[in-house]
Amino acid sequence: MTLPCITPITTEYMRGVVETENTPTGLILHRLPAWARAQTSDPQLTMAEAQPSGIRLVFTTEATEIALQALPTKRVYTGLPARPDGVFELVVNGKVQQQASIPNGDILHIDMAKGTATQETGTAGFASFAGLEAGIKSIEIWLPHNETLRLVALHSNAPIAPIAAPTAQQRRWVHYGSSISQGSNAAAPTGIWPAIAAMAGNLDLTNLGFGGGAMLDPFIARILRDRDADLISLKVGINIVNGDIMRRRAFGPALHGFIDTIREKHSNTPLLLISPIHCPIHETTPGPTSFDFAALAKGETRFVATGNPDDVTQGKLSLQIIRDDMSAIVKGRQQTDTNLHYLDGTMLYGARDFAMHPLPDHLHPDGTSHRLMGERFAELVLAKNGAFAS
CATH class of the missing domain: 2.60.120.260 (Galactose-binding domain-like)
Known part of the structure; x- marks a missing residue:
């Protein structure tokens, strides 16, 4: 060169x-x-x-x-x-x-x-x-x-x-999530759904979306607590289910503790909890998730749920249970925390979207669905009366 x-x-x-x-x-x-x-x-x-x-x-x-x-x-x-x-x-x-x-x-x-x-x-x-x-x-x-x-x-x-950052017109948005937030199956870095939303809302994005890594680790909560941010969002649930890392008894206290840590320094920062998007293999079936080895033998990447739906009665987690518990936790805390918000992830990508744009590997949205999710996030969260309204 x-x-x-x-x-x-x-x-x-x-x-x-x-x-x-x-x-x-x-x-x-x-x-x-x-x-x-x-x-x-x-x-x-x-x-x-x-x-x-x-x-x-x-x-x-x-x-x-x-x-x-x-x-x-x-x-x-x-x-x-x-x-x-x-x-x-x-x-x-x-x-x-x-x-x-x-x-x-x-x-x-x-x-x-x-x-x-x-x-x-x-x-x-x-x-x-x-x-x-x-x-x-x-x-x-x-x-x-x-x-x-x-x-x-x-x-x-x-x-x-x-260029000095952020500009006076930009709010600093720190987002935490799974591989879907990191951008699995998106074709380009501005095509991941958080980037689409950030560009639509002129937000200064820090993306803490980690493939397979949104497990409510305490050190992540401390990073979020100590990070300069005007807006914080947490999209959690899918990795906890497909990793089969905790039961319902542990999930609620873990999420409460995660929020508590963030609130130690961000007591009034708008904080949005987003539950999992629609994913048929785990809607009612717990994890763990596994590769579909028959598909791998054909050179294709797909995932399957290996849990038993009946095990939810023993405390195992499905996506439907995760959504119910997240909604209840936010509703309860909103009595004293008016800057805490909840968004059902199926509002970003739901059953109707799956019918039109299926998850190619049964777990991650494609590029078209990433754009849909980013645009819907902007419409639901950044617009007037949204959790992150100006």
């Missing part, structure tokens, strides 16, 4: 990041701080938190050509089709204009049947954007929501300058 201006990437150019880590091959972006990472041994959460969902580089420039140098880590699953390369999106003055990918990088070979993973070392590449309009402009580069990477530098044909 021969562009004359090379800018080291520092936190002043970043939005939505929690912590950065310097390495010899580039800057790793984290959505959990080191102290929290030390409190979990879950490899799935460790991988998800280092995937920069919702993180973007923001700056102004007169450049007409920009290239982001980075070293991605590609995931290759034994027996499954190759995953598409992560997508970088260029947003100019608030409008998505271009997409790019970096085909090279490290490769992580994962064998789900054996439970093994091996890494192959690669080289950095460039996500390049050319033909930009002349003159000073506001630029955002949204990073892949589902691909770990290390940032090296920004290359451009004119200098760049950071």
Whole structure:
């Protein structure tokens, strides 16, 4: 790359990041701080938190050509089709204009049947954007929501300058959720439903959506408590069911404790609890969720519920029970907490939506449904009389 201006990437150019880590091959972006990472041994959460969902580089420039140098880590699953390369999106003055990918990088070979993973070392590449309009402009580069990477530098044909964040017109929104919030099955980083909602409402998003990781971990509550935020939302339930990690007796107190921790410093911040979207395999059937191995043998990814619906009488959790309990918990706390709100997740994606746009793998919405969810969130939550109304 021969562009004359090379800018080291520092936190002043970043939005939505929690912590950065310097390495010899580039800057790793984290959505959990080191102290929290030390409190979990879950490899799935460790991988998800280092995937920069919702993180973007923001700056102004007169450049007409920009290239982001980075070293991605590609995931290759034994027996499954190759995953598409992560997508970088260029947003100019608030409008998505271009997409790019970096085909090279490290490769992580994962064998789900054996439970093994091996890494192959690669080289950095460039996500390049050319033909930009002349003159000073506001630029955002949204990073892949589902691909770990290390940032090296920004290359451009004119200098760049950071933008103070957030702007006076932007409210800071911190959202916590599962793989659906991280963006599983979305095609691009601005196509995940929290990003769609944030862009519609001019919100400064920090996305703490972690694939397989929305388990009401206490360290997440402390992160939310200590994070500067004007708005906080929690979309919980699906991972607790498909991980089969707790029973009904534990769920209510865990959710109460999670809210209590956040309220230690955000006593009046609008706090929205969102229950799970419609997911037929777990509406009345508890977890755990498993891969459909017959589908895997055909090179397809699908999930199945392995629990027994009769076990709900013994305290196991289904999505319907989760919704009932979340609604009751919020209703009870609203007697003394008027800034606590509840949204039934099926208002974002319900049974009728499933009939028109089924979950491709039986668990995660597709790109069309992500857009539907983001637009509905804006209509229901950000509009007048919504929980996050201006």
